[in-house]
Amino acid sequence: MIKDSWGDQRVYWKFEGLMPSGSYKDRGVSVIVNWLVGQGVRTVMDDSSGNAGASLACYAARAALFARIFVPAYAPQPKKAQIAVYGAELVEVSGPRTAATEAAEASETGVDVVYASHAWHPACLLGFMTNAWEIWEQLGGRVPDWFVSPVGYGGLFLGAWRGFQHLHRSGVIERLPRMVAVQAEPITPICDAFHEGHSEIVPRRRVAPSILADGIAVERPVRNRSILWALRQSGGTAIVVNDEEILEAQERLAQRGLFVEPTSATVAAALTELGPQLKPSDTVVVNLTGLGLKRLPAV
Amino acid sequence: MIKDSWGDQRVYWKFEGLMPSGSYKDRGVSVIVNWLVGQGVRTVMDDSSGNAGASLACYAARAALFARIFVPAYAPQPKKAQIAVYGAELVEVSGPRTAATEAAEASETGVDVVYASHAWHPACLLGFMTNAWEIWEQLGGRVPDWFVSPVGYGGLFLGAWRGFQHLHRSGVIERLPRMVAVQAEPITPICDAFHEGHSEIVPRRRVAPSILADGIAVERPVRNRSILWALRQSGGTAIVVNDEEILEAQERLAQRGLFVEPTSATVAAALTELGPQLKPSDTVVVNLTGLGLKRLPAV
CATH class of the missing domain: 3.40.50.1100 (Rossmann fold)
Incomplete structure (x- = not known):
């Protein structure tokens, strides 16, 4: 985890791309x-x-x-x-x-x-719980105020949420983080349902001519009810970003030494919208989920 | 470090590609x-x-x-x-x-x-010493019998050699590993000088139509005298591999879950030649220096 600043905000980047296959x-x-x-x-x-x-x-x-x-x-x-x-x-x-x-x-x-669908298999969520546990360890046994993650099927999001819940039930943290889900236009079912007040997604046919954030281009996330429930229970929010914002954030991250794929850059782009809700003292942990080498920019 | 086998031999892969920029x-x-x-x-x-x-x-x-x-x-x-x-x-x-x-x-x-030439700057070697120290730590405070590394400028090779020497002088290890340098045809100045008995490289003009192991295609390694001295003092050796052997080793590594660039695959290819010198009980540590995403194979 890398302590950094982003505009006026202090953030911790959780660089999940540094795993054997290059993603979380x-x-x-x-x-x-x-x-x-x-x-x-x-x-x-x-x-x-x-x-x-x-x-x-x-x-x-x-x-x-x-x-x-x-x-x-x-x-x-x-x-x-x-x-x-x-x-x-x-x-x-x-x-x-x-x-x-x-x-x-x-x-x-x-x-x-x-x-062995990573979208369905329960063992996958068990593994993703370790994301939360590492964050807790790396913060010296503290829970972040905000947890920000890209959401496609929402595996990492839900796994981490369960990980934090487990820490809470175990009595080692006293509250839960506010969970923030980030999606990219035009495929934003969770964000739409969250802001429209639904408890599950509303199927829509979306036109996606180019898919920059390919890793989260999921129209029908299997566990969408759980994701929406976690967002509401935690007092979190859901943020939509577009391709222009993603590319700008990707470049800005790289110029801080963090080369991530466009899907990962969505979360940095979302910080601009999240900013007004943050207090300067808030601990914000942002998952960067995949290496930039996974999808190369043009030279 | 990953404990594994390669043919009949037990080896430890030191996966150096899992660093922020994807190489050691x-x-x-x-x-x-x-x-x-x-x-x-x-x-x-x-x-x-x-x-x-x-x-x-x-x-x-x-x-x-x-x-x-x-x-x-x-x-x-x-x-x-x-x-x-x-x-x-x-x-x-x-x-x-x-x-x-x-x-x-x-x-x-x-x-x-x-x-800030990585080939010349002394601070670079200081950083590479940590490769040896991590190996020592990850082996539970033991020194390997063999240390195998690709050699272009030889920075990692020499840095690790100095790291092991430091551990030796500090009294925490009782002997030094046998150092093995691996180069790829047609650019093999260290291997040539080693096997021809020279104390420094003999400049030659080499024709390199395609450079598969691009990371070690170095005709005139600056510190070649030190590299040759380390090979001799440690009772080590220098091994040449060719493109066919590299591609085969790269594929074989990937099919064990280790996707590395061709330059890194040279060391696995070299194990075939090193094999007869190894005892089954020998501890062999092999540096895999860069991610496979650094140079993509064709689909």
Whole structure:
């Protein structure tokens, strides 16, 4: 975790890209893979915009499992190359992110062939709880006032929320952080439902010609009710950013030595809108979820 | 450090790619930048095949220094993009690696403009000593029998050697590891001089049509006498690998969950030749110096 400032605000960047496969997904995927190995599974499948697939391919290789990863054809080249190099079968699916999910769901499974969806599998959330526990440790046993995270399926968001709840129930922290979910235009189901006062998302067909924040381009997050509930229970909020804000934030982060992918830059971009709600003394922890090398800018 | 096996041999992979800029260079560059900031320097320059430049650009950005990086035009795209995104000035120089060095040396320097060459600067070696200290710590206070590292300028190799010597002089280890330097065809000055019995390299003009192991394509390593001396004093050896062996090793590493750039894969390839000299009980530590995302394979 890196103590820094962003405009007038002090922030802590939690640099989650520094994991074996280059994204925070490793926290959850390592737990999934260990669990599946114990169950005698031989082949794992997932659909992914890239990072979860790369992580699953990495840990599956380590555990000598065979991996089959369904990705949207628009997924960034580095992520696709990374999935393939680990020896996984890379299945490119044209159309929106949901088409990859549908292709994975339509695949045959069996006793030793499992659809290990990072969006569904409970072991993944267990792994993501460690994000909260590390933050608590790295703050010297304190809870942040604000926890800011990109939200696609919301795995990291919900895992960390459960991690903080666990610390609270255990009596080691006295309150919970205010949870902030960040999404990118045009795919903002959680933000829309939150601000419109719904307890679950309202399905909409969105047009996404270019998907800069590819890692969170999720139209139908499985656990959307839990995410919305966490936002409200914690007194948090949901913030939408656009491509221009993302690129500006990505550049500004890089020029502070933090090279992250566009999806990760959404959270820095959101700080501008969050700013007026923050007190200067507030402890703000912001998750930077993936390396910049995952999606290269043009030179 | 990751305990693993490679063929019949037990090895420890020291995964140096998991640093902020994605390569081991951060160990040395962070020390250089801190030192230069203390000296009132405002602009830093270096020539680099890519990783040192990306690292310097990263830490310079963090320290609010301006960085100008001279790279061979053939440097991989991800490394060039990474240097530029940190806000550094990227100067591409056509010709061999040495042309970039010559361009940097010809640049004007002054009181606050410094040629912070990772090949020359002593602070860099000080930073690289931590590689040896971490290995010692992660082995539970033991020294490995063998230390294997790619060698271009030999900074990591020599830094680690000094780190082990320091531990030895301090009385915490009872002997030194046997040091193994790995280079890739056709640019193998250290290996040639070692096996031909010279105490320094013999300059030769080499033809390098494609440079797969771009990170170690160094024809005239500055500290070559020290490297050769360390190899001999430690009872070590120098091993040459070729592109075919590198690609095979890279794929084999990835299929064990370790995605590294071709330069890093050289050391795994070298284990095949080193094998007959190893006892099964030997502790072998192998440095994997950079992430695979630094140079992408084709899908």
